[in-house]
Amino acid sequence: MDYLSLKAGIVAGITFVTLDVLWLGFIARSFYKNQLGALMRPQPDWVMAACGYAFMVAGFVWFVFPQVQMTRSVLQAMQYGARFGVVLAGIYECTNYSIIAGWPFWLVIIDTMWGGLAYAAASAVIFYMRNVW
Numbered sequence: 001m002d003y004l005s006l007k008a009g010i011v012a013g014i015t016f017v018t019l020d021v022l023w024l025g026f027i028a029r030s031f032y033k034n035q036l037g038a039l040m041r042p043q044p045d046w047v048m049a050a051c052g053y054a055f056m057v058a059g060f061v062w063f064v065f066p067q068v069q070m071t072r073s074v075l076q077a078m079q080y081g082a083r084f085g086v087v088l089a090g091i092y093e094c095t096n097y098s099i100i101a102g103w104p105f106w107l108v109i110i111d112t113m114w115g116g117l118a119y120a121a122a123s124a125v126i127f128y129m130r131n132v133w
Helices: 003-027 029-039 046-070 072-098 106-129
Strands: none
Touching: 003 029, 003 046, 003 106, 029 072, 029 106, 046 072, 072 106
């Protein structure tokens, strides 16, 4: 991994964690409790959360960052990120819905959109940060 990709990964990771803390910790906390009920852990498993963010960053660096580097438009950069985020979150959510009894359908929709938004936001941050690097 080159130095620029490493910096992009760190910035993307910070962006993902910040957005998820705001989303899961404050904005949609009661929604998740209502939707998941007994499926939700009292406390997150922080080791597994870190593994999940590592996969998110790897996917961003490998598949989105090269596209963001080549574009001249923040909207195009956000589209690359949003597409990847929707695909990634959609796979996760549809898999959960298909194998976990009681997985809420609305969670599939909302989390899939959230994946697109989170990756679009990280792409915008990286687009603007690349000028600083």
